[in-house]
Amino acid sequence: MSLRVRLALLYTILMGGILLIFGTAVYIAVSLTLTNQLDKILEIEARDIVQNTKASTPGPIQIDFSAINLSPDVLVQVWGPNGELLAYSYNLPDYLRNSLDPEGLQSGKPVFRNTIAGEEELRVLSVPLVISGSNRIISTLQVAVLSEVVGSTQQVLLFVLIIGTLIAMVVAGIAGWYSTNQVLEPLEVVTETATQITRADDLSRRIIYQGSPDDEVGQLIRAFNHSLERLENLFNAQRRFLADVGHELRTPLTVIKGNIDLMRRMNCTDEESMDSINNEVDRLTRLVGDLLLLAQAESGKMPLVWNTVELDTVLLDVLQQMRVLAKDKLQLKIGEIDQVQVCGDQDRLKQVLVNLIGNAIKYTPAGGEVILGLAKVEKRARLTVSDNGPGIPPDDLPHIFERFYRGEKSRTRSKDGKGFGLGLSIAYWIIRNHGGQIEAFNREPTGTTFCVWLPLMETNCKEEKAIQAV
Ligand code: ADP
Numbered sequence: 001m002s003l004r005v006r007l008a009l010l011y012t013i014l015m016g017g018i019l020l021i022f023g024t025a026v027y028i029a030v031s032l033t034l035t036n037q038l039d040k041i042l043e044i045e046a047r048d049i050v051q052n053t054k055a056s057t058p059g060p061i062q063i064d065f066s067a068i069n070l071s072p073d074v075l076v077q078v079w080g081p082n083g084e085l086l087a088y089s090y091n092l093p094d095y096l097r098n099s100l101d102p103e104g105l106q107s108g109k110p111v112f113r114n115t116i117a118g119e120e121e122l123r124v125l126s127v128p129l130v131i132s133g134s135n136r137i138i139s140t141l142q143v144a145v146l147s148e149v150v151g152s153t154q155q156v157l158l159f160v161l162i163i164g165t166l167i168a169m170v171v172a173g174i175a176g177w178y179s180t181n182q183v184l185e186p187l188e189v190v191t192e193t194a195t196q197i198t199r200a201d202d203l204s205r206r207i208i209y210q211g212s213p214d215d216e217v218g219q220l221i222r223a224f225n226h227s228l229e230r231l232e233n234l235f236n237a238q239r240r241f242l243a244d245v246g247h248e249l250r251t252p253l254t255v256i257k258g259n260i261d262l263m264r265r266m267n268c269t270d271e272e273s274m275d276s277i278n279n280e281v282d283r284l285t286r287l288v289g290d291l292l293l294l295a296q297a298e299s300g301k302m303p304l305v306w307n308t309v310e311l312d313t314v315l316l317d318v319l320q321q322m323r324v325l326a327k328d329k330l331q332l333k334i335g336e337i338d339q340v341q342v343c344g345d346q347d348r349l350k351q352v353l354v355n356l357i358g359n360a361i362k363y364t365p366a367g368g369e370v371i372l373g374l375a376k377v378e379k380r381a382r383l384t385v386s387d388n389g390p391g392i393p394p395d396d397l398p399h400i401f402e403r404f405y406r407g408e409k410s411r412t413r414s415k416d417g418k419g420f421g422l423g424l425s426i427a428y429w430i431i432r433n434h435g436g437q438i439e440a441f442n443r444e445p446t447g448t449t450f451c452v453w454l455p456l457m458e459t460n461c462k463e464e465k466a467i468q469a470v
Pocket residue numbers: 355359360363364387389390391392396400405406407408410411418419420421422423424425448
């Protein structure tokens with residue numbers, strides 16, 4: 001059953017239910033009010049009759065009907081204790097000479113009852129009459145009035161209520177159908193566009209909504225468009241990634257194949273070709289290792305050995321190591337250095353430093369300088385690697401932490417066979433897995449600073465990690 005039909009049915013049933021309860025209440029209230037009115041008339045008449053009744057024991061009962069202003073609709077009977085009709089009003093028809101309410105005669109107390117006599121519906125009040133001063137019932141007065149007015153009013157009311165309820169249910173159903181249509185129309189557009197997107201495999205399409213962007217449908221469409229955008233980005237990233245990996249694999253494989261072909265043609269093992277093959281295999285191994293590490297880091301499954309890390313000692317270690325690489329090309333200096341302890345995986349943090357300092361050495365022209373710094377800033381450690389190289393073009397800056405991203409210059413220069421554009425990506429994820437941040441900005445007048453923020457160790461690394469794991 002469609003949502004439209006379900007909502008229209010729901011409206012109809014709701015409206016029917018409400019009107020049924022309301023109608024029943026009205027029906028009962030009107031019936032009670034009319035019956036009460038009849039009862040009041042009967043009470044007044046009965047009081048009037050009792051006041052004009054004379055009785056003595058022994059002796060006949062005497063009612064002065066002429067003194068009573070008896071309504072023509074009111075019938076009166078007075079029954080003796082032995083079931084004999086002692087008196088009756090003049091308007092009592094012949095066919096009503098039996099008791100108006102035989103049961104009321106037996107009750108021994110005033111009682112209102114509905115009876116049917118002949119074809120007539122009657123409301124009867126039976127009142128036992130006693131001589132004042134004694135409790136002996138000498139006769140029973142029965143006063144009756146035709147109650148068909150109540151019945152006919154009830155019938156009309158029932159008819160009006162049933163017809164009214166049916167009409168209201170039909171109107172509610174139509175209104176429900178119409179309003180649901182109005183609401184669902186934009187959703188149909190969403191469904192149609194989503195189907196077209198799936199059919200055409202075109203994630204660049206977006207749904208356009210004419211209504212207010214802040215209403216519920218507007219919000220749904222915005223969320224849907226947002227998901228489409230994310231999906232598009234993910235697919236593009238995946239496509240790019242495959243292309244990049246393919247590209248990175250092709251170069252070393254071509255070199256290896258070329259060298260093997262050469263050796264085969266020469267029919268001997270050439271030392272130079274063997275070296276080249278070895279280098280390319282090393283490069284491929286590095287690439288596969290980096291990709292594996294990235295995959296683990298991005299899924300949050302990077303195996304980390306948590307320990308207390310003396311970041312200043314690590315920095316000095318890496319500095320020594322990297323000085324060999326910098327050789328005479330540029331100066332590698334230490335600026336400010338605080339004693340800082342963090343909780344982390346020492347080898348991975350070293351890897352971040354090697355990547356950052358390695359890049360600084362790689363991209364800074366000969367004669368430049370690279371300055372390292374380590375400071376405590378509030379509850380965090382700030383590690384900086386600054387160089388006075390060419391800086392990073394503003395267009396590249398937002399992308400440098402993406403996988404395989406390389407600046408234009410680095411791409412053309414990557415013939416050195418080293419960079420895959422994965423170093424910063426790996427650094428980014430290692431720092432993220434340590435609960436820190438990494439950022440890069442250009443320096444004035446020239447150069448780049450990479451800044452790594454890590455949370456300081458508070459008490460004990462093992463305990464902290466154990467608490468986090470719980
Ligand atoms: P790559 O293997 O190309 O060095 P990275 O991920 O380490 O890959 O760096 C991504 C890009 O960021 C580089 O290609 C380069 O354009 C830019 N970059 C990184 N560090 C520096 C730096 N110190 N100075 C200038 N550009 C840099």
